[in-house]
Amino acid sequence: EWRPAVMLAAVDCANEANQQVCADFGITGFPTLKFFRAFSKKAEDGIRITNPSASVEDLRHTIITNLEQSRDAWPPACPPLEPASAEEVRTFFQRNKDQYLALIFEKSDSFVGREVALDMLQYENVAVRRVLSSEKELVEKFGVTTFPSGYLLLSNGSFSRLPVHMEARSFYTYYLRTLLGVTRGSYKLNTTVTASNRTAAPQPKRADRSKVYMADLESTLHYSLRMEGARAAVLSGAQLTAFKCYVATLVKYFPGRPCVQTYLRSLDGWLRNWTEPELPRSVLKEAMKNNRDASQPAMLPTNVTWVGLLRSQGMGLPRWDGDGGTARSRLTFCVPLHPLLPSPELPLEVLSTMRCYVRHFFGCQECAQHFEAMAAASMDRVVGREEAVLWLWSHHNEVNARLAGGDTEDPKFPKLQWPPPDMCPQCHREERGVHAWDEPAVFAFLKEHFSPANIHMDYAEADPLPMAGEGTGARLGTENPREEMEKEEEEEEKETEGGTRSPGRPGSPEPRRPSIVRLNPKLREVGEDIVDLDSFSEQHFKSQALRAAAGRRRRLSKRDTVALPRDAGAGQERRGAPALLVREEEGVQRSPWLRVLGLGFSRLDISLCVALYFLSSMCLLGMYTFFRLRTRSRKGRPGFPVA
Numbered sequence: 001e002w003r004p005a006v007m008l009a010a011v012d013c014a015n016e017a018n019q020q021v022c023a024d025f026g027i028t029g030f031p032t033l034k035f036f037r038a039f040s041k042k043a044e045d046g047i048r049i050t051n052p053s054a055s056v057e058d059l060r061h062t063i064i065t066n067l068e069q070s071r072d073a074w075p076p077a078c079p080p081l082e083p084a085s086a087e088e089v090r091t092f093f094q095r096n097k098d099q100y101l102a103l104i105f106e107k108s109d110s111f112v113g114r115e116v117a118l119d120m121l122q123y124e125n126v127a128v129r130r131v132l133s134s135e136k137e138l139v140e141k142f143g144v145t146t147f148p149s150g151y152l153l154l155s156n157g158s159f160s161r162l163p164v165h166m167e168a169r170s171f172y173t174y175y176l177r178t179l180l181g182v183t184r185g186s187y188k189l190n191t192t193v194t195a196s197n198r199t200a201a202p203q204p205k206r207a208d209r210s211k212v213y214m215a216d217l218e219s220t221l222h223y224s225l226r227m228e229g230a231r232a233a234v235l236s237g238a239q240l241t242a243f244k245c246y247v248a249t250l251v252k253y254f255p256g257r258p259c260v261q262t263y264l265r266s267l268d269g270w271l272r273n274w275t276e277p278e279l280p281r282s283v284l285k286e287a288m289k290n291n292r293d294a295s296q297p298a299m300l301p302t303n304v305t306w307v308g309l310l311r312s313q314g315m316g317l318p319r320w321d322g323d324g325g326t327a328r329s330r331l332t333f334c335v336p337l338h339p340l341l342p343s344p345e346l347p348l349e350v351l352s353t354m355r356c357y358v359r360h361f362f363g364c365q366e367c368a369q370h371f372e373a374m375a376a377a378s379m380d381r382v383v384g385r386e387e388a389v390l391w392l393w394s395h396h397n398e399v400n401a402r403l404a405g406g407d408t409e410d411p412k413f414p415k416l417q418w419p420p421p422d423m424c425p426q427c428h429r430e431e432r433g434v435h436a437w438d439e440p441a442v443f444a445f446l447k448e449h450f451s452p453a454n455i456h457m458d459y460a461e462a463d464p465l466p467m468a469g470e471g472t473g474a475r476l477g478t479e480n481p482r483e484e485m486e487k488e489e490e491e492e493e494k495e496t497e498g499g500t501r502s503p504g505r506p507g508s509p510e511p512r513r514p515s516i517v518r519l520n521p522k523l524r525e526v527g528e529d530i531v532d533l534d535s536f537s538e539q540h541f542k543s544q545a546l547r548a549a550a551g552r553r554r555r556l557s558k559r560d561t562v563a564l565p566r567d568a569g570a571g572q573e574r575r576g577a578p579a580l581l582v583r584e585e586e587g588v589q590r591s592p593w594l595r596v597l598g599l600g601f602s603r604l605d606i607s608l609c610v611a612l613y614f615l616s617s618m619c620l621l622g623m624y625t626f627f628r629l630r631t632r633s634r635k636g637r638p639g640f641p642v643a
Helices: 016-024 056-068 086-090 112-119 136-142 169-177 214-228 237-253 258-273 281-287 326-334 349-361 365-381 385-403 439-449 481-499 533-549 566-575 592-598 603-635
Strands: 100-106 126-132 149-154 159-161 234-236 278-280 428-431 434-437 515-518 529-532 579-583
Touching (some): 100 112, 214 258, 234 237, 385 439
Antiparallel strands (some): 428 434, 515 579
């Protein structure tokens, strides 16, 4: 209601469409308030309000103080805020057409008079002036004994004290607006809201709170890397180190889809190769772009979709709690609770990385300060993996308890202690009538709830490279890059050891030959892997060439038929190559005559041969019987008479 003297504008810097605007104004955290005096022309002219978390009353006082400090001409739409003199009051009605003059007598450090003057700015036929207690002539004339006090002066020279219940701003404003002849002017705000900068309300998704959605995790990852991580104009020093550690931790533990894992590995490799002391924002943003055209697409979806973290309309997006946020906590829970937990020697690996990230990049500055205080008080006492998980869980609940019922709470998603009894009844118990947590049960619940098996792909952006053998599956597998690398290293070690043994020597594994048959859903069994025929042939003949060069001849080992990465299956589907099934008969004990006659073929191959042999024999027997009967019938016919 102080318009047009003071115009208020809000910019959502969490919206990616406003990222450039916020960068131009140097916004690195929230909330950030800047005051632009009248006639300001550049972004640098903004005066940063140093304590944006103060009360609304303090913010009003700060605005008034900055208004009074205008160096250039006084803003034409702003009413006089300086104290009135006896001469000005005496000649007021001679120079103005207003019907009423309200005088607010107050001390010099009071803001009541100036606030009431701005409150009445849009109303006609009334003016408001403040009079200091040091103005003896007016104080004695009106008989003022207490401060603040309000008096109403009419154009005929008569005056009276404002009949208010309390000498306060809101009471003065309400009474003056009800005076006879006082009306609100025809002032209209010059709105600048257009369809381009109006944020569309997201359509609510049907979310099951017992599930973790990959769409939420990928949206949080996109926001943390491309929005928060790229907010500063230049990354350097501890901030650059924190960003590198954050990406490296995600590479090790984030249970993402193959394209996202490839994206994180690519970004981590790029950051490791960056040796300059400073990393400009433009260079970092270029490095964080998706690469769809690579043989293995490196992609982190840019289509932000909140499912389980969506807030009510008008409450903002997503549900960011006070100290770290629901979205940040969900991402961090999914990282250390992956089946490949941090090493016992490094229980603080994930928590320390999160602490550094929140300190340097988290947008909510007050939240970052609270999280740092909690971390400094107790994080160093965490000594194990389970304790690291429970530390994050307990402090998340502590924040929820502190913020419950506050102005930031979403009425449709109240801040409760988590997990609630209907999700984990065994997590709750009572001790002497007081609620208590069963921490072992809580840890078991968290481990199951945030496991990759419970990460659902509903509402997630389509994978550019679908995983082989996975149709529209709703859950993510349990493999991650670190597991795959360790398995490959183990197999390479076994292959190296096996290559030094000659066939037939003690300790040499029994070689097995894969059985190749056309893919049939009815034949699918546990342990089957789908591979590309071209890839299989290439690996097979490469293996044969290496064995021939070494002068050794042996049969195919398990290494020769190891399952290709999941994206290879997707590549086969994209090329339209025929799908083949490679099966290994594990633990089959063959008798000597079967090994001699089978020549390495599997039981399924021999069974097919026997079946075909039986069918061909029956076919030949049928043909023989048919022609035999036909011949007999011809011989039994009477011959023609001889001429």
